[in-house]
Amino acid sequence: MPTSGLVITLAEDSARRAPTLLAIERLPDIAIGQPVDGRYLPATIQADQPTTTKCIQTIESYAGVDHVAITWIGLDEPAPRPHAPSTQLESAS
């Protein structure tokens, strides 16, 4: 399942943040981290692409959200792959 990483910028008005946080938390497929400075909320969504897009749109539509930045998009790999050779060169030295 693809994983997206997000930073959700909550509104400056702190009174609007709490209900928004609650609403975000209730969304399916999302996991949220600790807001930094109360405003910058790291989150991940693990869902197929249309669901992810819909979820982001929903978050953006909340009055208590200023902005959503996608910070990570990864195809889920079935198995871990070895590191690039340069990394191995470094670790060998």
Next chain:
Amino acid sequence: MTFDRRQFMARTAMAAAAAAATKMARGDVSLDVLDSDELTWDKAPCRFCGTGCHVMVGTRHGRVEAIRGDLKADVNKGLLCAKGYHVGGILYGPDRLKTPMLRRNGHLEPVTWDEAMDVIADRIEGDQAGFAIYGSGQWTIPEGYACQKFIKGGLSNNNIDPNARLCMASAVTGFLATYGVDEPAGCYDDLDVCDVLITWGNNPAEMHPVLFSRVMDRRSRGEKVELFDLGTRRTRTTDFADHYLNFTPQTDLAIANCIARELIARNAWDKDFVGRHCAFRKDTEKPSLFGEASSFKEYATSLDPYTFEYVEEISGVPAEQLRLLADRFCDPSKKITSLWCMGVNQHTRGTAMNTLIHGLHLLSGHFGTPGDSPTSLTGQPSACGTAREVGTLAHALPGGRIVKKEAHRAHCEDFWNLPRGRINPKPGTHTIAMWDNFCTPTDEGGSVSTVWVQVTNPGQTLPNLEKLFRGKAGLEDKFLIVSDCYPTATTEMADLVLPSAMWVEKNGIFGNSERRTQQWFRQVLPPGDARDDTWQVIAAARRLYDRGHEGMRDKDGDFIFTIRDQQGQEVPAWEWAHYYDTNVDRYLFEEYRPFARMKHKDLAPYDVYVASRGLRWPVVQQDDGSWRETRFRFSGFDDPYVADGEDIDFYHSKTGDGKAQIWFRPYVPPPESPDTDYPFWLCTGRVLEHWHSGTMTGRIPQLQESMPTAYVELHAADAGSLGVKSGDRVTVSTRRGELTLPAWVDGRGQPPRGSIFVPFFDERLLVNALTLDAHDPISKQPDYKKCAANVRRA
């Protein structure tokens, strides 16, 4: 401990998000995230691959400061791959070229633009017939169009070719030979509904990741999409495949013929579809684009030798896997989409292989409904829009016309208001011939004396580099002009370097792999004295005009690049101070637009693209005045040019009867195969983190750090016998050169025994010094995917 991949991905993504959140809280402005209130946002297509994702570009104080996926874009629906997410960083490498430079006494010294234009005009006046432009599938449509008009309408020598010759020329000839017209019938929407996806020598998981995620998403929703991956090495795409068919290089032709043979043997070919919509064709003794007519009987007989047993023997693919693939083509209830890119195109039988894939879809009737489609992908963002549609090729004119035909030349001359006979009927030099000529002494027949390179890096990407690029060294009368944004392996040899604006530092229009034309505006200014490539061409043309050059005048004596603003007033666009007084892109696009209609590739007016996230041609105006794009070409339910009542209509059919051509093309051994001296197959290609020659991605720290150097992939057993482990330095040699680089044993890609893979992104490790310049006889596209090599411990 059980390794839970899903948790791992979630933890990694959360860690990245938390780090970004911390940066934001600190007010640390970065390209990845920023509060939108402070930014001005505008759309642009991603600068990298032919997928053509759209990004939103956030600018502040004249800098690009944030990038996000564009949720309104159909192509990517807000998602971006690792490259796209960092695309803004391409503008800010510390070594941007900012001033024109001329080589004097072996050193590049700053000159003014004025001096630079004089140098170009001098070179043209000195040897007009020997002047060439080498361009790119990264040219915007107006850039390519301006160069096309400059060379063919102004200099009358047709010496223009794009690097797309190295990447999709065989796809073009494949489409032309099959349908009589270039570019795919289907589109990305096929990926949303196909039951079976076949990747022919293609690795979309790394090369077109967002597109590939579209298919993988369907799986995560529980849909069944069966993936057949046909390749010469395991890739990240193979990791997702249900069936991996590892074939000996070049034998893909035999595999395609085997499947066609089986369709006929089982009587499972679509007789109704073929009878109504297809004809048969075969090669003439000397291969040519259209060959000669054949019959079903002759076709079937030619396929006879391609039994499962024979093809298993030469390809190494077990007969039961071939049978399985044949089963799918024989099943009319399955929707089959084929994807291919460089593996099929960079092939000495590239045209043949392209036509065979089209032929399989036609013969089996897997064509023309959503999900049933043979679709070739492009590596560059405007290989389709510019190189193919504008026709910036040595033999072509805009609108699918060719210089050889008098009527086509006349038509084009009329469009450009040029006197009759201005356009030269003789095709110019194609890429390989251009560089071969350039690197050959003049007194030995090297007729190209000056090449002007724009938006590409031939010093890294041409095959057989010592011969075709470095051969210029010491040839005093040869002159290389390079317009670029960064120092490259090409500028290293340049005599005149011109600093260029890039991506959102200029207006632009691209055309992606699915016929989608995409527009964007300049959003920040280029650094220093860097200027738009289109301006550079117009300014050079004007310098010639001012010197009285006849070619730069039209029939009425007016400058061939007379640009007018929307009020009809002439704008001195050749003066940089006035270049943005009007939108030159809009002007040139509107001038070019009627050409597109000639092959039913209708484009909407410029302003319609301004308001959209791209539209797929033909884009046709509706009764209510709106503009409608076409998703499925040649299909009666969607394509407005299909004759009334027809389900399918190949309206550019070579045979003039609405039929597509099913070709027989035999398997022919490759020009070079492993032997005792060079016992390995060498394949070259790209990686996820870098785009092409790495000029842009190499300057993005996050991408460069994650893939800092080229490497050679080796199979564990081969590494064992060579006494090599990952990280050891090995020397790869071919008959053309050698290269020492680190080994990666069974790494991200895994070649089979006896094969190695080296990516070409690393300008310090130029693998193309080793590759073959043998090329397809029809498309002239070279083969980067197979040659004989040796490997030893360094």
